[in-house]
Amino acid sequence: MVNIPQCLYSLQQQTQAFQHWASSTTMAGFLQMTLAFKKYLIIVLVPLLSLPLPLAVPTKEAQCGYVIIVMALFWCTEALPLAVTALFPVLLFPLMNIMDSTTVCREYLKDTNMLFIGGLLMAIAIENWHLHKRVALRVLLITGVRPALLLMGFMAVTAFLSMWISNTATTAMMVPIAQAVLEQLHKSEIESSNTAGQTSENINKAFELQEEPTKSDLSKEAEEKGNSHVLTVEEDRKRNENLIEEKHKKFCKGMSLCICYSASIGGIATLTGTTPNLVLQGQVDELFPNNGNIINFASWFSFAFPTMIVLLVLTWIWLQILYLGFNFRKNFGCTSDASAKAKEQRAYDIIKEESKKLGSMKFAEIAVLILFILLVVLWFTRDPGFIPGWATVLFNKNDTSYVTDATVAIFISILLFIIPSNFSKKDKQQTGGKSKFKAPPALLEWKVVHEKMPWNIVFLLGGGFALAKGSEESGLSSWLGTKLTPLQQIPHPAIVLLLCLLIATFTECTSNVATTTLFLPILASMAEAICLNPLYVMLPCTLSASLAFMLPVATPPNAIVFSYGQLKVIDMAKAGFILNILGVLTITLAINTWGSSLFQLQTFPSWANRTGTCP
Structure with a gap:
């Protein structure tokens, strides 16, 4: 006989379970749909x-x-x-009666944008003819492959290349070279370990054969000892392999991090090395048009290059301690271990082989190298500051703004499109049984530029300049300045330290270009309100925007080395946290020492006194 109450209770339980499953499924589906459409929700909800x-x-x-x-x-x-997003001012400023469309659009292709384009064209030419790879391999052949020196060699090469070409391209080129060298080092270490293990085993077997006749009455005991000895040798071999593998993994992590960190650090040394530097130059020229071209290639290099060197050395020491240990004698290869030297020689041969594959320098490489050196020399000598530059002497003695760094960059870029890549007579084209000469391509062709030029950065720079101009025209800059006057009571070095920490934290989650674009106009207004030289806060905060060391998403070099699978997020966060602190302290030291004397930061300049409120 059927128990009706029990059946009803069971049915009720099943119904409740089904409802719970349905509700949880609906909730999970809703969350998944929300996550899938989160970008569209942000686009709609943020403006509303x-x-x-x-x-x-x-x-x-x-x-x-x-x-x-x-x-x-x-x-x-x-x-x-x-x-x-950078195009929003073109749409919204005219609609809100802040600026007319023509004025807004002029901000999108200023002198700084042309400097950026010219610098990138030179970088693309260097990359196209593999000149950067030749430089990298030559330097590595000089430094050698001892652990600490290998780390230093890769850091020095990456930082130097990142000063002139994009940090992403530099990292993408250096990581495969590092992987090949590390793989060879690891293979050599395993081979030497196996050889040592076999030698030890043969010696032990020989020892057992010699001892066997004298212990025939204890054969059982000898067999047990032999078995235990075999186990011990096997355990030692496995332990050895695990130690080698662990050591290799740590070294791989240190090498990967040294490349991505050096790419970010190297970019701060030159005005065209990374985009935030150009954002600063453009913002200073936009907000303070009478600054006398205070930020140019030479003045920036004089301040940022020593800062880069100090930070690079500190990074090298920190990564060495973290991934190679405190045995500096061993790290520098100051040992008499023959197997270690043989292992290093094999890795060195890999670099030498890669260098040989490039062959002798072609005409195109020599031409690009000469143009690059000419570009750097012209940048440095245009307006060095301590003596009249060639632009002042030859073109306009009263105004240095007539010929700028952008003029030089575009001049060299045009030469890249004019000079042929070779003068060989071998370039012939067969047509209908007849051969005729074929003109060689130029050092740089527009097709290559079209593929490699990051045009989005040009619009991003322009959007930042439009925002700065809009803030000034609308009066927002002045309003912010009045609200920030209480900061006058805080010691100026403390203000710089706090702002650098804020920017370094912010840049871990957002683009460094967006970070500088948003913060620099606000910092300029704050400095003007408390009668502080604007460069005293704008310079260190611009450098701090490049301190993106903690997260894989913080900057493309981090993402590239993370994609190789040897690193975990915690590895990057642990190493990057200390580096962020070291970076902020180094930048604070730089701005209060050589930066202060170089840019006269201890005084409030007349060009920054737009409102006339400061003495």
């Missing part, structure tokens, strides 16, 4: 939720603030491509 600001406070300052808030959130979340 920020809309009360310009509606409640119908002033130009509030309207400009609304545009900045929307763009900042879009840049942070990357709901839209960074370059697309």
Whole structure:
């Protein structure tokens, strides 16, 4: 007989279970759908939720603030491509009556953008003819492959190349070279370990054969001892292999991190090395047009290059301690171990072989190298500061703004498109049984430029300049300046230290270009309000925007080395946290010592006194 109450209770339980499953499934599906469409939700919700600001406070300052808030959130979340977000001022500033469309559009292709394009064209030519790889391998042949020196060699090469070409291209080229060298070192170490193990085993077997006749009455005991000995040898071999594998993994992690960190650090040394440096130059020229071209290639290099060297050395020491240990004698290869020297020789041969594959320098490589050296010399001598530069003497003695670093960069770039890549008579084309000469291609062709030029950065730079101009025209900069006057009570070095920490933290999550674009106009207003030289806060914060060491998503070099699979997020975070601290302290030291005397930061300059409120 069926128990009806029991059946009803069971049915009720099943119904409740089904409802719970259905609700959890619905909730999971809703969360998945929300995550899938999060970019679209951000695009719709951010402008709507920020809309009360310009509606409640119908002033130009509030309207400009609304545009900045929307763009900042879009840049942070990357709901839209960074370059697309940078176009918002063209749409919103005219609609909000902040600036007319013609004035806004002029901001998108300024002198700084042309300097960026010219520098990149030179970098593309260097990369196209593999000149950077030749330089890298030559330096590694000089430094050698001893652990500490190998680390130093890769860091020095990566940092130097990153000064002139993009940090992404530098990292992408250096990582495979490092992997090949590390693989050879690991293979050699395993071979030498196996050889040593076999020798030891043969010696032990010989010893057993010699001892066997004298212990015939204890054969059972000898057999047990033999078995235990075999086990011990096997255990030792496995332990040895595990130690070698562990050591190799640690060294691989240290090498990978040294490459991506050096790529970020090297970019700060030159004005064209990384985009935030150009953002600073453009913002200073935009906000303080009478600054007398204070930020140029020579002045920037004089300040940033020593800072880069100090930070690079500290990074080398820290990574050496973290991944090679404190045995500096062993790290520098100061041992008489023949197997270690043989292992290093094999790895050295790998680098030599790669260098041989490149062959002798072709005409195109020599021409690009000469043009590169000419570009650097012209940049340094255009307006060195301590003596009149060639631009002042030859073209305009009264105004240094007529011929700028961008003029030089474009001049060399045009030569790249004019000079042929070779003058050999072997380039012939067969047509209908007849051979006719074929003109060689130029050192740089537009097809190559079109493939490798990051045009999105040009729009991103322009968007930043448009925001700065809009902040000034709307009065938002002045309003922010008045609100930040209480900072005058804080010691100036403490202000710099806190701001650098803020920027270094912020740049871990957002693009370094977006970070500098958002913060520099605010920092300029703050400095002007408290009668502080604007460069005293703008320079260190620009350098701090390149201290993206902790997360794989922080910068493309980090993502490239992380993709090789040897690193975990915790490895990068652990090494990068200390480096961020060291970087901020180094930059603070630089701005308060040689930076202060170089740019006269202890005084408030007349060109920064736009409101006339400072003495």
